[in-house]
Amino acid sequence: MSATSRDYYELLGVDRDADETAIKKAFRRLARELHPDVSDAPDAEGRFREVTEAYEVLSNSETRALYDRYGHDGLRSGGFAPTQFDMANLGDLFSMFFGGDVFGGGGGTRAARGADVGAQVEIDLAQAASGVTIPVPFDVAVTCRTCGGDGVEPGTQPTPCPRCEGSGRLQQVSRSVFGEFVRTQACPQCGGRGQLVEHPCKTCDGAGRVIEQRELSVDIPAGIHDGQRIRLSGEGHAGVLGGRAGDVYVLVHVKPDPRFVREGNDIFSQVDLTIAQAALGVTIDVDTLDGSVELELPAGVQPGEVRVLRGKGMPVLQGFGRGDHRVLVNVRVPRRLSDEQRSLLQRFEAASDEHTYADDESFFDKLKNAFRAAG
Ligand SMILES: [Zn+2]
Numbered sequence: 163m164s165a166t167s168r169d170y171y172e173l174l175g176v177d178r179d180a181d182e183t184a185i186k187k188a189f190r191r192l193a194r195e196l197h198p199d200v201s202d203a204p205d206a207e208g209r210f211r212e213v214t215e216a217y218e219v220l221s222n223s224e225t226r227a228l229y230d231r232y233g234h235d236g237l238r239s240g241g242f243a244p245t246q247f248d249m250a251n252l253g254d255l256f257s258m259f260f261g262g263d264v265f266g267g268g269g270g271t272r273a274a275r276g277a278d279v280g281a282q283v284e285i286d287l288a289q290a291a292s293g294v295t296i297p298v299p300f301d302v303a304v305t306c307r308t309c310g311g312d313g314v315e316p317g318t319q320p321t322p323c324p325r326c327e328g329s330g331r332l333q334q335v336s337r338s339v340f341g342e343f344v345r346t347q348a349c350p351q352c353g354g355r356g357q358l359v360e361h362p363c364k365t366c367d368g369a370g371r372v373i374e375q376r377e378l379s380v381d382i383p384a385g386i387h388d389g390q391r392i393r394l395s396g397e398g399h400a401g402v403l404g405g406r407a408g409d410v411y412v413l414v415h416v417k418p419d420p421r422f423v424r425e426g427n428d429i430f431s432q433v434d435l436t437i438a439q440a441a442l443g444v445t446i447d448v449d450t451l452d453g454s455v456e457l458e459l460p461a462g463v464q465p466g467e468v469r470v471l472r473g474k475g476m477p478v479l480q481g482f483g484r485g486d487h488r489v490l491v492n493v494r495v496p497r498r499l500s501d502e503q504r505s506l507l508q509r510f511e512a513a514s515d516e517h518t519y520a521d522d523e524s525f526f527d528k529l530k531n532a533f534r535a536a537g
């Protein structure tokens with residue numbers, strides 16, 4: 163039975179040549195306005211049914227053509243009957259017209275992506291320089307093998323939820339300053355599943371997932387910096403109801419190496435020379451990321467001088483080339499002198515003049531202060 167004999171275009175407030183989009187838009191606006199749960203007007207439900215019928219006819223090209231040519235009589239003789247809908251299930255009606263998301267909110271029965279997992283790994287600087295493949299253990303929720311993830315003990319059946327009648331969703335209409343909204347929310351009784359599980363799976367207590375310790379070999383690229391993360395796509399917690407798994411984020415700690423200071427891709431280290439080595443010149447072994455190299459320092463090398471070993475620093479992460487290794491020269495001043503050493507240094511000092519220290523006044527000053535403190 164038709165709910166109205168009024169003109170459908172008039173009811174929706176659109177022109178006779180209105181297109182599909184305009185008709186849909188008009189209906190959506192009126193439906194929100196006249197929704198019996200939010201409208202105070204006593205005839206709201208009747209008018210709501212009228213505009214719904216008008217929309218139903220005009221949104222279908224066949225019934226619209228019939229109506230355009232022959233009016234209400236044409237529809238009747240063509241066998242058209244408007245959908246009889248239950249006012250309690252308006253949300254379903256709206257979903258039918260507009261698709262599931264018209265009023266926002268989520269149904270609970272939908273698949274959900276699994277959560278991400280954080281894991282940590284510690285490597286040393288040499289491993290960061292060369293790159294390394296390392297086992298990383300972490301705890302992860304995986305789909306329960308006993309029940310296949312539905313949480314139901316094998317051999318038993320879940321029963322439909324009486325509160326949501328198996329749909330998993332409940333509709334709620336609320337008013338706000340922005341207008342009226344029908345909110346769809348997951349049914350609290352069944353958690354959105356639409357079913358009640360009387361015999362939960364014993365392996366997972368009905369959760370559908372169990373925690374497992376897993377270990378993956380992770381390729382850590384050369385040049386990685388302390389605190390960077392590596393993403394292992396799809397290796398995280400299992401999804402719910404067939405949703406895809408989350409990711410694993412591996413936080414990489416690069417242990418500091420007491421021999422080196424890293425700054426970006428450059429490495430800094432220090433060599434300690436005795437006064438005699440600095441004055442006489444020396445060839446010494448210097449530790450680098452590639453192992454020991456010989457470094458030749460000429461007579462008269464000064465503290466604070468820097469020697470650059472090109473390309474001996476850290477590799478550029480996901481790039482080309484390497485940083486440099488910078489060696490800082492330090493000269494150690496004796497702190498405790500035997501009588502013999504003291505007299506030798508006193509004789510050395512007496513035999514020295516400005517020429518001995520030419521070109522470096524500041525070093526001369528430092529050395530003089532050092533001798534004063536020791537004496
Ligand atoms: Zn299970």
Ligand SMILES: [Zn+2]
Binds near residue numbers: 323327329349
């Ligand atoms: Zn329910």
